Amino acid sequence: MSDFAEPFRQLSTLLHRTRGDWQHTPFACRELPWPELAPVLMPLDEAQLDALDEDDAAALAFFAPLRPDTVAAHHYRLPELKRSTDYATPRWSNGIPGRKWAQIKDFAANISAEHPILEWCAGKGHLGRLLAQQGMPSVTSLEWNADLCRQGEQVAGQLKLDHHFVCADALSADAARLFRPGQEALALHACGELHLRFLRHAAAAGTHRLALSPCCYHLIDGDHYRPLSTAGRQRDLHLDRQSLRLPLQQQVTGGERVRRLRHVELSWRLAFDELQQQLTGNARYLPLPSFPKQLLSGDFADFARWACEQKSLPVPDGIDSEHWLKLADARRLLVKRIELVRHRYRYLLELWLLLDRAVYLEEQGYHVSLGTFTAESNTPRRYLLLASRS
Numbered sequence: 067m068s069d070f071a072e073p074f075r076q077l078s079t080l081l082h083r084t085r086g087d088w089q090h091t092p093f094a095c096r097e098l099p100w101p102e103l104a105p106v107l108m109p110l111d112e113a114q115l116d117a118l119d120e121d122d123a124a125a126l127a128f129f130a131p132l133r134p135d136t137v138a139a140h141h142y143r144l145p146e147l148k149r150s151t152d153y154a155t156p157r158w159s160n161g162i163p164g165r166k167w168a169q170i171k172d173f174a175a176n177i178s179a180e181h182p183i184l185e186w187c188a189g190k191g192h193l194g195r196l197l198a199q200q201g202m203p204s205v206t207s208l209e210w211n212a213d214l215c216r217q218g219e220q221v222a223g224q225l226k227l228d229h230h231f232v233c234a235d236a237l238s239a240d241a242a243r244l245f246r247p248g249q250e251a252l253a254l255h256a257c258g259e260l261h262l263r264f265l266r267h268a269a270a271a272g273t274h275r276l277a278l279s280p281c282c283y284h285l286i287d288g289d290h291y292r293p294l295s296t297a298g299r300q301r302d303l304h305l306d307r308q309s310l311r312l313p314l315q316q317q318v319t320g321g322e323r324v325r326r327l328r329h330v331e332l333s334w335r336l337a338f339d340e341l342q343q344q345l346t347g348n349a350r351y352l353p354l355p356s357f358p359k360q361l362l363s364g365d366f367a368d369f370a371r372w373a374c375e376q377k378s379l380p381v382p383d384g385i386d387s388e389h390w391l392k393l394a395d396a397r398r399l400l401v402k403r404i405e406l407v408r409h410r411y412r413y414l415l416e417l418w419l420l421l422d423r424a425v426y427l428e429e430q431g432y433h434v435s436l437g438t439f440t441a442e443s444n445t446p447r448r449y450l451l452l453a454s455r456s
């Protein structure tokens with residue numbers, strides 16, 4: 067009996083039906099894609115749009131009369147899994163930031179002490195080390211960064227722990243051989259393709275227990291997500307990287323400075339887009355790659371010159387910043403109106419991706435639990451899949 071098949075089916079139906087709400091590229095839009103929402107979205111000024119977008123509960127209440135099924139789907143909440151009873155820091159944990167330490171302690175609270183541990187994409191192996199200290203039979207941490215492996219080995223040696231590193235590429239064919247049946251395999255914040263391989267290798271090896279907290283769903287091989295589960299493939303949403311990024315676009319309420327930087331970045335990206343459309347005569351949105359935030363501390367003309375070089379465009383002699391930034395103002399409001407709608411699908415798309423993983427593990431003969439393992443204030447990526455085979 068599957069716990070997740072029916073909610074997955076219902077959510078798939080909703081997301082198929084509402085794809086016109088979440089599948090837009092806001093930067094590429096020149097008008098609101100939903101004329102029927104214009105009477106409620108157009109009167110909102112920028113401050114109102116920002117305030118509403120940052121307050122998920124208020125935004126859902128705002129959309130309840132307009133998108134009742136989307137709002138109702140948010141009632142499917144995932145349970146809280148076990149949490150650590152104390153967050154006291156041992157001497158060796160010096161240097162691990164408090165929120166990271168809390169995540170590790172909470173993740174570890176969900177691990178049984180019965181089997182040797184395989185820690186996937188371990189970094190310095192903080193989680194593995196904690197488990198080795200708690201007396202887990204033996205811990206192997208896979209990590210490809212040699213420096214992190216060396217540092218992790220060193221601390222394990224000092225503490226005389228049964229904790230060892232394998233310095234290798236998790237995407238190599240050899241990495242699959244690390245998985246065994248009588249084992250508990252863990253992955254804390256492994257990115258897209260890395261955790262998809264983790265799940266496939268573990269299921270193929272018949273690994274007894276798994277614990278995975280996924281992140282960065284968009285970092286996958288290929289341009290589109292291929293669902294893991296048979297049920298997911300039957301109801302494939304054909305998610306591209308842009309849609310896979312949506313769950314990661316949580317508002318981080320990082321204070322006034324962060325908010326101001328976000329405002330400048332959005333304005334400058336749009337102002338550059340106006341400029342490049344005039345330079346190329348092509349009315350198509352041209353995305354810029356991500357860039358160091360220090361580029362935003364100069365002026366727009368310097369930024370535009372950098373962006374032209376990135377896109378191999380001729381750098382214009384004089385750049386009238388005021389003109390381009392003014393054009394960006396109107397587009398910025400449009401982007402924010404579209405994002406206000408799209409962001410109401412962040413949780414639902416992440417839930418769909420999590421349920422696809424949960425249903426896949428059920429199809430592979432696992433009993434699965436899915437919930438949150440740590441407080442939201444510690445990390446927005448706080449979902450944990452636990453699976454065991456009898």
Ligand SMILES: C[S@@+](CC[C@H](N)C(=O)[O-])C[C@H]1O[C@@H](n2cnc3c(N)ncnc32)[C@H](O)[C@@H]1O
Nearest residue numbers: 187188189208209210211234235236237254255
């Ligand atoms: C987000 S960090 C998570 C580290 C650790 N699990 C934690 O939560 O602190 C991802 C880790 O995966 C490692 N990594 C990335 N790609 C890898 C690959 N192809 N093979 C092995 N490790 C990889 C990175 O070096 C990094 O240490």
